[in-house]
Amino acid sequence: xxxxARSEVLIVGASVAGLSxxxxxxxxxxxxxxxxxxxxxxxxxxxxxxxxxxxxxxxxIDESALCTxxxxxxxxxxxxxxxxxxxxxxxxxxxxxxxxxxxxxxTLVVATGASARRPPYGxxxxxxxxxxxxxxxxxxxxxxxxxxxxVVAGAGVLGSxxxxxxxxLGLAVTLVGRSPELRLAQxxxxxxxxxxxxxxxxxxxxxxxxxxxALRGADRVxxxxxxxxxxxxxxxxxxxxxxxxxxxxxSSSGLDVSNGVVCDSAGRxxxxxxxxxxxxxxTDPATGIPARVGxxxxxxxxxxxxxxxxxxxxxxxxxxxxxxxxxxxGTKIQVFGRCDGVSLDTIAGDTSxxxxxxxxxxxxxxxxxxxxxxxxxxxxxxxxxxxxxxxxDRSRQRVH
Amino acid sequence: MDVTVNKPACVGAGQCALVAGELFxxxxxxxxxxxxxxxxxxxxxxxxRAATLCPxxxxxxxx
Numbered sequence: 001x002x003x004x005a006r007s008e009v010l011i012v013g014a015s016v017a018g019l020s021x022x023x024x025x026x027x028x029x030x031x032x033x034x035x036x037x038x039x040x041x042x043x044x045x046x047x048x049x050x051x052x053x054x055x056x057x058x059x060x061i062d063e064s065a066l067c068t069x070x071x072x073x074x075x076x077x078x079x080x081x082x083x084x085x086x087x088x089x090x091x092x093x094x095x096x097x098x099x100x101x102x103x104x105x106x107t108l109v110v111a112t113g114a115s116a117r118r119p120p121y122g123x124x125x126x127x128x129x130x131x132x133x134x135x136x137x138x139x140x141x142x143x144x145x146x147x148x149x150x151v152v153a154g155a156g157v158l159g160s161x162x163x164x165x166x167x168x169l170g171l172a173v174t175l176v177g178r179s180p181e182l183r184l185a186q187x188x189x190x191x192x193x194x195x196x197x198x199x200x201x202x203x204x205x206x207x208x209x210x211x212x213x214a215l216r217g218a219d220r221v222x223x224x225x226x227x228x229x230x231x232x233x234x235x236x237x238x239x240x241x242x243x244x245x246x247x248x249x250x251s252s253s254g255l256d257v258s259n260g261v262v263c264d265s266a267g268r269x270x271x272x273x274x275x276x277x278x279x280x281x282x283t284d285p286a287t288g289i290p291a292r293v294g295x296x297x298x299x300x301x302x303x304x305x306x307x308x309x310x311x312x313x314x315x316x317x318x319x320x321x322x323x324x325x326x327x328x329x330g331t332k333i334q335v336f337g338r339c340d341g342v343s344l345d346t347i348a349g350d351t352s353x354x355x356x357x358x359x360x361x362x363x364x365x366x367x368x369x370x371x372x373x374x375x376x377x378x379x380x381x382x383x384x385x386x387x388x389x390x391x392x393d394r395s396r397q398r399v400h
Numbered sequence: 401m402d403v404t405v406n407k408p409a410c411v412g413a414g415q416c417a418l419v420a421g422e423l424f425x426x427x428x429x430x431x432x433x434x435x436x437x438x439x440x441x442x443x444x445x446x447x448x449r450a451a452t453l454c455p456x457x458x459x460x461x462x463x
């Protein structure tokens with residue numbers, strides 16, 4: 001290794017996880033070189049607004065930017081844009097880029113994120129979209145001007161957000177979900193009845209337990225056929241059917257990429273190699289199972305842990321607790337912790353008023369908190385996670 | 401350090417109030433409130449941490 005490369009941190013991926021790693025390294029006083037490479041031409045940007053304020057047109061696309069060139073300069077972070085990594089040799093500590101450059105490093109942080117899963121229909125047909133990147137958002141916005149009816153495929157939170165955003169713009173919306181329930185991040189199907197009610201109240205045609213099987217149209221989509229047999233006339237289809245971790249460039253690296261980049265509970269994938277964000281599967285120390293978590297805050301928190309480990313050598317003790325939020329039809333939904341329980345016990349507000357905070361418990365311990373249009377109470381209630389459930393004030397008022 | 405909060409962008413996640421409760425709070429709708437009119441040198445690292453954790457990037461720092 002050439003002298004100097006030992007103190008060099010190379011970050012592959014220039015979105016939230018990559019940028020948070022770089023920023024936290026400087027906050028922690030890391031004095032060495034920091035280079036970040038990203039395959040997109042845009043400055044680092046956040047994804048959450050793409051399906052919210054940018055889809056609805058409230059924000060121009062540039063509002064999604066996470067930093068300016070001046071901020072990167074001030075922090076001494078070198079950003080190489082429009083450059084994809086194509087391979088990694090962890091024993092030689094070198095990453096090769098699409099343009100054939102070899103980039104040597106002392107420590108590597110893999111933060112290449114995930115890509116939208118492409119639907120098996122609509123190839124080459126106009127009006128068919130995914131929504132994952134800034135370019136996706138721009139293309140979808142451009143097609144909205146002439147669209148009257150949209151079919152949104154996907155029972156997850158992104159599908160729900162897109163459906164809500166398109167309704168807000170006045171389109172007729174059919175939301176198609178293969179799963180019989182609407183899923184919301186780590187709350188799973190727990191909130192499905194409440195979310196379904198929101199959609200129906202706002203005029204979304206909800207088709208759960210069905211999927212889009214084929215599209216019709218000459219140049220642009222004109223109809224979607226569902227598995228139940230119905231044909232829906234539509235001039236826009238948005239598929240939000242999941243994402244796949246961007247690990248193709250690591251296939252010859254020897255790293256375990258069986259489900260994203262498999263890491264220990266502190267983000268270490270191999271000597272001198274860390275991974276953070278949507279591409280990473282950190283091992284849960286409680287269960288021993290590696291899992292990917294696809295939310296922005298998780299990406300930022302994992303990045304901070306990795307950066308602190310690199311800068312200080314300190315072994316992290318706290319695991320990031322999953323936190324997730326969304327906004328559907330003006331309703332602010334927040335989920336903190338793990339919500340694989342079977343019931344919600346309200347601890348503030350009530351569901352009939354459309355404002356509540358509820359706890360999820362398992363084996364007598366609060367494992368998660370759900371907030372529904374009560375952000376301040378939600379934040380205060382977060383302290384209950386990990387505590388005995390007996391403390392619940394109104395523990396028998398079930399949400400559903 | 402010049403710190404501004406973009407209230408329309410705020411999603412009420414409360415990360416700022418959680419990590420820097422002496423500098424940030426939330427109103428009843430969960431929207432960020434700055435508790436100090438100016439940020440002194442001793443608070444700068446805390447503000448940076450709050451800004452990094454803000455999922456909406458609603459806390460902006462200009463130096």
